[in-house]
Amino acid sequence: MAQAAAQYEPVPVNLGQVYDVILHEGLTTYKTKYSNASLPKRVEAAKIDARSKKGAIFVVRSKADFQSTGVKGYIVTSKETLLEDAPGLTHFTPNVYRQYGYADEARRMVRGFEERNLLQINTFVVDIDTKKHTVQEIVLACMDHSIGLPTLIVASDRGYQVYFALQQPLFISSKNDFRGLAVAKRISDNLKRSLKDVDADLFCNDFGFFRLPKTSNIVFAQLNHTYSMAEFINWSTRCDDSIERPLFVVPTKLSKTSVIDSEWFQALTQAVDVKGQKGQIGRNNTIFTLALVCFSEGWEKSRTFDFLDEYNARLRYPLQGAALQSILNSAYSGKYKGASKEYIEALLEIHVPNGQAIRVNTGRHVWYKFKKDREDRTRSHYDEWEEDIITYITAENNPSEPFIWRTQKEICEAVGIPQSTLNQVLKSSTKLLKTVTGKGRNAKTGWTTVHLFMQHALQQLQTTKAKYRKQLIQMLHEWTEELEQLGGYEKLMASLNQLIFHSIDRLRIDKSFVESG
Known part of the structure; x- marks a missing residue:
């Protein structure tokens, strides 16, 4: 596939909100010294900060700072510092570390960014080291093959980095031989595997350095779209089932x-x-x-x-x-x-x-x-029912429109799902769409998926562009024939010149009118 254009359009975001979603309460809000915030704000923030343990993240100013002997960078312990320094930084660790320091007396080489030193995991990041896929294709791949919509997509020099943020951070403990870290690494591995169709880097460090999100490189943002740890675990468990990978080793x-x-x-x-x-x-x-x-x-x-x-x-x-x-x-x-x-x-x-x-x-x-086979379980997971409904809608879908029109009873019978469970799935799903048109006996219920709806919208847009282009070509062709009958090219140019001079005179009149009040 040919390389897609490297240009991308950043989306408008509030960086403070972005860092709040990614970092949660892992850093202090303001600097302990030399803060630019007012005293009342610092006092109020200090009360909130005292509720949870704080750590630090590591940042670097250039990709060249990743050296064979270590990482040349510095330590950030507050969101205020990160916001102030962001323009001059390239990479950071979005997950917060418990212990941190410098490896040399000059305080240039940082130490402490080891997985077992993590204080909390805030987000999973998937690295896509190519720009041959568009942002829209990556978003569709997330919805179609992965857990769902990403929270953020950041453009890098050669590709993109896809963020899936947690609603609440996962705190890492040494209890049970770092069982929480092992679970998080399995989730990260399944996320990377799920996006292999868009060339996700399967061997990228799970919780290392990534591109720092800035207003100039954020190309997709849905900051309210985050996931609970339970959602990640349920989804990851299903991924393991599909490849018969064990739950515990x-x-x-x-x-x-x-x-x-x-x-x-x-x-x-x-x-x-x-x-x-x-x-x-x-x-x-x-x-x-x-x-x-x-x-x-x-x-x-x-x-x-x-x-x-x-x-x-x-x-x-x-x-x-x-x-x-x-x-x-x-x-x-x-x-x-x-x-x-x-x-x-x-x-x-x-x-x-x-x-x-x-x-x-x-x-x-x-x-x-291993988990029991699905038919041996007393109750299927909601996300499995969601996949069954998506499979049914996709199979029944007509390319001419995004929705299939079925009653709730027909959907329940076709999929084999209780109506109460269907309502729960619809309430929590981020992949299913339902619409109702009409009232009473004339009411109809339409069902589709976000993926099918976006596909249909894109197809309609392309069709509209093609029709417009065809009509424009036809109009130019008819106009050319009519001009030839009227006298040809010379008359066309004379008419255009007359139109231009008339427009210029009109602009002068309008300008003098405005200036005269």
């Missing part, structure tokens, strides 16, 4: 077979043309995966470094020593239980010839717990 004993002797591990160590690019995992992920395996095998850190150093030296595009040490330290930090099977399979497919045929075994036996 409970590690048990390790396999006695060494993973280092496995076919996939040896195949990765022989892959030397590994670099990677945006939207594709590469050498950093490969080296990190190998390091995790060595760690789980009980290797000493020095032994693993020597092994990775030899592998890095064989690469066509090797990493610098500092970057290699940083990856090793991360793998041996104790924060990771083992290599991800999905990442390994992706690495093999991208960087190893016929790698997709290699069986991956990470050496860890697991138990799986």
Whole structure:
């Protein structure tokens, strides 16, 4: 597909409201020192801020500030600071961190942006690293294949970033081995998978740095369209059902077979043309995966470094020593239980010839717990009923109009849904539309989806433009024939000149009249 035009039209928004929706109460409202707000406003805001624990976000001034040795940026703890500094910033962390600081005495390199250091998750962000899809196509993909309308779409240099904001933040705790973080990561993964048709980056950091929303780059905004954590979990669970992915994975004993002797591990160590690019995992992920395996095998850190150093030296595009040490330290930090099977399979497919045929075994036996089949449940989820109704409407839809006309009873019988449940689904749905025309016996009820309605509207617009263009061409053709009969081109030009001079004289008269009062 050819690249779409890189131009986009920003939508008018209030940045203060945007940051309120994204950040919730994670930062203080005003600066503790040198605030420009009046004293009464600061006193009132301080009372509200005291109700919840505050954290910080990290910001950078340029994409070049993301360096192999760390991130060059600074820490922001108030919304007032973010609003003031926004024009000079490029990226930020929309999710709030618990602990934060600087890694050097000059206070240039920030530290603390690790997933387990998250205080609260405010939003999920999906990165689309191409502009070959329009904003309208991305919105339709969100409604058609994902959870629904996004809260915000921000344009970047090479693509877009799609925000799905939470109604209330998800607070991260170390209880139950960071179970909340694991759930959030699964939701983030399913959101990225759901938008693969518009080239979502499946390997983008779930809760890292993203483009800072500004008045110049926000191309879609529905700030009142946010989601509860329950909605995200229900939707994500259904996504897992469709690909038979387990709800819970409970590690048990390790396999006695060494993973280092496995076919996939040896195949990765022989892959030397590994670099990677945006939207594709590469050498950093490969080296990190190998390091995790060595760690789980009980290797000493020095032994693993020597092994990775030899592998890095064989690469066509090797990493610098500092970057290699940083990856090793991360793998041996104790924060990771083992290599991800999905990442390994992706690495093999991208960087190893016929790698997709290699069986991956990470050496860890697991138990799986799946949801019951739908027919075995005592009550279907509302979002599943919603999908059934959407499927029925789409199948019955006539391209000539967006609505199908059915009574509530006919819809209930066709889908097999109780009428009380149908009312609840309609009340909470963001994807279904219902209209009633007429009164009494003549009343008719129309049913459609937001996606079908927008498709119909766009088609009508295109049809209208085509008709107008055809009529205009026909009028010009008839006008040309008539002019030829009247005397041809010279008479046309003479008439146009006369019309122009008459218009100029008229403008002069109007101007003198206005000036004279």
